[in-house]
Structures are given as structure tokens and as C-alpha cells.
Amino acid sequence: MPPRLPPLNAVRAFVAAARHQSFTHAALELHVTHSAISRQIKTLEAHLGVDLFERKTRQVLLTAAGHQFHAQVGPALAQIGAAAQSLRGDAGLRSVKINVRPSFAVRWLIPRLPGFVAQHPDIEPQVITSTLAPDHATETFDLALRRGPRGWPPGMQVQPFLEDEALVVGAPALFAQRPVAQPEALSAHVLLLSKSRSKDWESWKKLVNAPRLQPASCLQFDHLHFVLQAAVDGLGFAVAPVSLITHDLASGRLVSPLPSLRLPLTRHYLGMAPDPSPETLRFVQWLQDEISA
Numbered sequence: 001m002p003p004r005l006p007p008l009n010a011v012r013a014f015v016a017a018a019r020h021q022s023f024t025h026a027a028l029e030l031h032v033t034h035s036a037i038s039r040q041i042k043t044l045e046a047h048l049g050v051d052l053f054e055r056k057t058r059q060v061l062l063t064a065a066g067h068q069f070h071a072q073v074g075p076a077l078a079q080i081g082a083a084a085q086s087l088r089g090d091a092g093l094r095s096v097k098i099n100v101r102p103s104f105a106v107r108w109l110i111p112r113l114p115g116f117v118a119q120h121p122d123i124e125p126q127v128i129t130s131t132l133a134p135d136h137a138t139e140t141f142d143l144a145l146r147r148g149p150r151g152w153p154p155g156m157q158v159q160p161f162l163e164d165e166a167l168v169v170g171a172p173a174l175f176a177q178r179p180v181a182q183p184e185a186l187s188a189h190v191l192l193l194s195k196s197r198s199k200d201w202e203s204w205k206k207l208v209n210a211p212r213l214q215p216a217s218c219l220q221f222d223h224l225h226f227v228l229q230a231a232v233d234g235l236g237f238a239v240a241p242v243s244l245i246t247h248d249l250a251s252g253r254l255v256s257p258l259p260s261l262r263l264p265l266t267r268h269y270l271g272m273a274p275d276p277s278p279e280t281l282r283f284v285q286w287l288q289d290e291i292s293a
Contacts, residue, residue, distance in 0.1 A: 006047045013040035014052060015077050018062055018070040028155040031140045031273065095124040096283045099137060099144035102129040103196070103224040104268075107244035109145075116286050123279045131196070134271055142273055142280040145287075147266045155274045162243055162268040162291050166200055168261065169245060169254040170237035180237075180257035183208045190236030191215035194224040200239045204263045228254075241265055 016026035016037075023037045030037070045052050052066035062070060100109055105127050113125055130137060133151030134144040144152075145161060152158050168186065178188045183205075191201060198220075205213050219236060221227050228245060231238045232253050240254075242262075248254040270287065272280060 006044055007040075010040040010044035010047070011073055011077060013037050014044050015070065015074050017041060017053070017060065018066065018074070021060060021062070023060060028153045029274070031134070031137050031153065033136060036138075094122065094277070094279045095126050096143070096277070096279050097126045097128055097139075097141040098283070099128045099130060099134060099139075099141035101131060101146070101196075103194075103228075103244060104145060105129050106225040107228060108246075111247055112290055115290075116283065119286065120282060123282065125283065140273075142276065143284060144271045145268055146271070147268055149269055152269075152271050156271040157274070157276070158269055158271040160267055161270040161287070164241050164243045164265040164267060166204065166239050166241050166263040166265055167245070167256040168204070168237055168258050169240050169249070169256050170231050171234040172252065172255050174234050174237065175255065175257050183210045183213060183258065183261065185257075186215060186237060187213060188216055191218045192227045192230050192236040192238040193218055193220045194227045195220065195222055197224055197239075197241075200263065200265075204239045204261070207263050208258075208261050239263065243268070 013026060013030065013032075013036075016029050017023050020026050020029070023034050023041070027034045027037045041052065048065075048069070050065040051063050052069060053060045054063055098109070109127065113127075116123075116125060128139055128141055130139075132138070134141075134146060134156065135151050135153045137144070144156075146152075147164075149158065168180075170189070174189065178185070180186055180189070193201060202211075205211050215236075219230065221230065224240070224244065227238050228240060228248070230236065231240070232248060242249075245254055249256070270284065272284065276284075
């Protein structure tokens with residue numbers, strides 16, 4: 001009977017921590033939390049029945065058993081990676097993992113992906129949706145798109161990506177029934193809100209100097225893409241980021257009755273993991289081409 005293998009995710013966490021002599025730096029490399037690395041290594045130590053690290057207040061050091069284990073599994077893990085890379089190269093298809101919020105994936109990224117696939121048939125884009133900040137991600141990724149310069153792991157290469165603003169929008173039939181020429185006319189309509197962007201309405205009211213404006217009623221949804229679908233279906237109006245409604249405005253599914261009253265929003269940023277692959281760099285270049293087109 002072959003020997004019982006240790007959990008490979010735990011081995012990967014151990015090798016990263018041993019190489020850096022730091023759980024924190026290992027977490028940054030693997031895009032997981034410090035506590036996740038600590039749990040994985042405790043699991044591995046329990047499996048092996050030995051301590052692999054000597055834990056001090058601000059430092060971890062390999063024990064003699066840790067040095068011995070790292071000397072053997074480090075090269076073995078690298079060989080597994082090389083073997084996998086070789087097969088991926090033979091197959092001619094490599095992947096890029098993109099971490100985005102669900103609404104941005106549904107409303108901005110996925111509608112544009114056919115263009116990338118057509119241009120780069122040898123690269124497989126894998127979309128990972130999460131509402132967590134990149135520095136709390138539970139899965140590894142090659143690049144992420146998020147609003148704002150905060151919440152990024154220190155090791156990420158972060159750069160400004162997409163400027164944005166918000167508009168009042170709704171279905172054409174909605175405003176045909178009850179026209180809106182001034183902000184006050186919105187009091188005759190139902191407001192559609194998402195929990196993730198619940199402050200945009202109040203911010204927009206302050207922008208247009210109508211802080212006491214109240215809608216006829218309010219419907220709330222968990223995610224912004226539900227709000228936008230409800231708006232398309234004529235359930236009410238929404239204050240929506242332009243980045244997420246470009247196709248709807250172009251097709252006429254949504255219209256803005258007050259197009260000059262635009263709320264500035266925090267811009268989107270793009271972050272790449274350390275040592276980005278050629279495939280990641282090609283995807284990033286495609287993203288830049290998309291926003292400058």
C-alpha cells in the first residue's frame with residue numbers, strides 16, 4: 001500500500017512559509033489570510049506528528065524536522081508544478097483567473113469576454129466572483145478589479161483602471177408614463193436599491209441639492225445586478241454606475257431622464273499578483289484596450 005499523502009494544500013502553504021520564514025509573506029504570495037496559512041500548517045503538523053516551525057512573537061523558524069521536510073517536498077512541489085506547466089503548454093491552452101465583484105462580472109466583464117476569447121483562443125479566462133476585498137480572498141487569482149486603492153495585499157501591483165459616475169436610470173416606458181424633467185419628479189416613482197450601494201441615492205440627492213426628496217416607495221435587493229434587471233423590467237428607477245449600464249443605455253433598455261446630473265464614484269483599480277504570467281499581461285492589455293476604445 002502506498003504511503004498516505006499529506007494534504008497538498010497544506011504542503012503548498014508550508015513550502016511558501018518555509019521559503020519566506022513568514023506566515024504573513026506566505027499568505028501574500030498565495031492570496032489567502034494569515035490565519036489560513038496557520039491552519040494549513042497546523043493540519044500538516046498534525047498529519048506528520050511533528051512541529052515544523054518554532055513560533056516566536058514576530059517570527060517563525062523552521063525546526064530540524066521542518067528543514068528536513070522542506071528539503072524534500074520543496075523540489076517535489078516544484079517538479080509537480082513544472083509537470084503541470086508542461087502539460088498545459090502541450091495542450092496549448094492556459095488560464096487567467098480574474099477576481100471581480102458579481103455585478104461587475106455580470107454587467108461589464110462577461111459581456112466583453114467573447115471579444116477576448118476571439119482574439120486569444122489559447123487563453124482561458126476564469127472568472128471568480130467575490131464580494132470580499134482582494135486582501136481577504138479565499139481563492140488564488142492572477143488579477144483583480146475593485147473600486148478604490150484600499151483592500152489590496154501589499155505584494156499586488158495595483159494601478160488605476162476605470163473612472164466611473166452614477167446616473168438615474170429606468171425603463172423608457174416608466175418615464176413615458178410619468179416623465180421626469182426635474183429631480184423632484186422622482187417622488188412619483190419607486191426607488192430600486194442594492195445593499196452593496198445603498199448610499200448612492202443619498203449622495204445623489206445631496207449633489208442635486210434635494211436632500212429631502214423621497215420616492216413613492218423603495219425596493220431593496222442584495223446585489224446591484226438584480227437592481228439593474230429590475231430597472232430594465234420597469235419596476236422602478238435606480239442610481240446606477242455608468243460602467244455597469246453602458247450596453248443597456250446603448251440598446252435603449254435603460255434611459256436617463258436627467259443625464260447631466262452625474263454622481264462621481266470611486267474609480268476602479270486593477271491589481272496583478274506578483275510575477276504575472278504572459279497570459280495575465282495579455283489579459284490586462286486587452287482590458288486597457290477595452291476602456292480606451
